[in-house]
Amino acid sequence: MENVKRGIRQIDRAARTYTAKAVRHTGLNPAELQALRHITYHEVCNQRELTEDLGVDKAAVTRLAALLEKKGYVLRESDPEDGRSKLLRPTKVATALKSQLISVESGFYDWLLSGLPEEEAAAFAATLERLRVRAANERQAGFSHLIAKEGEKPCI
Numbered sequence: 001m002e003n004v005k006r007g008i009r010q011i012d013r014a015a016r017t018y019t020a021k022a023v024r025h026t027g028l029n030p031a032e033l034q035a036l037r038h039i040t041y042h043e044v045c046n047q048r049e050l051t052e053d054l055g056v057d058k059a060a061v062t063r064l065a066a067l068l069e070k071k072g073y074v075l076r077e078s079d080p081e082d083g084r085s086k087l088l089r090p091t092k093v094a095t096a097l098k099s100q101l102i103s104v105e106s107g108f109y110d111w112l113l114s115g116l117p118e119e120e121a122a123a124f125a126a127t128l129e130r131l132r133v134r135a136a137n138e139r140q141a142g143f144s145h146l147i148a149k150e151g152e153k154p155c156i
Contacts (some may be wrong), residue, residue, distance in 0.1 A: 022104040026097060027071060033101070036062050036073055039079050040090045040098040046079055047086050073097070 015062040020030045029079070030056075039045055039052050046077065051061045065088055068074040085088040113121050138145060 011112070015105060018108050019101060019104050020143060023097070023100060028073075031064060032068060032071075032073075035061075036090070036094055036097065039068075039074055040094055044087055044089050046082075047088065050088065059088050059104065068094075 016030055016033075020028075020034060023033070034054060035050060038050055042049070047058065047061050047065060050065070051058055054061065054064075056064075063074055065074060065086065068088075069076050073091055074090045075091060076086045077089070080086045113124075116124065
């Protein structure tokens with residue numbers, strides 16, 4: 001099982017590294033690209049949501065948002081529902097970059113899967129989809145099956 005976990009992490013890291021190299025002309029680092037993926041996907045998000053998605057602290061997201069704004073990729077504005085919170089919206093430049101990122105990432109995964117026979121690729125895709133759905137459901141449930149209840153050890 002350790003091989004599966006390591007393999008998934010290594011493939012993800014390779015895809016992110018390739019994507020960062022393919023769009024290095026933008027001047028965005030991998031953390032900025034990851035934040036921009038989230039912002040362009042959701043079209044508007046607050047910094048708290050970005051903090052949760054990236055798994056970093058509020059200060060890091062604040063710095064990241066300021067850099068993305070300075071580089072012309074996001075607009076920060078006050079949240080009308082919570083004046084202390086900031087909303088992040090992608091600019092037209094960010095939206096245009098989104099399609100380029102999708103194309104680059106798709107190209108990487110197409111290349112990667114082209115090394116598998118068709119039936120193996122289909123079986124892998126089916127298994128991956130079942131795992132994706134399971135992970136998404138657990139996330140929506142607040143990771144209730146994984147987070148330790150009082151007096152229990154966490155599932156790690």
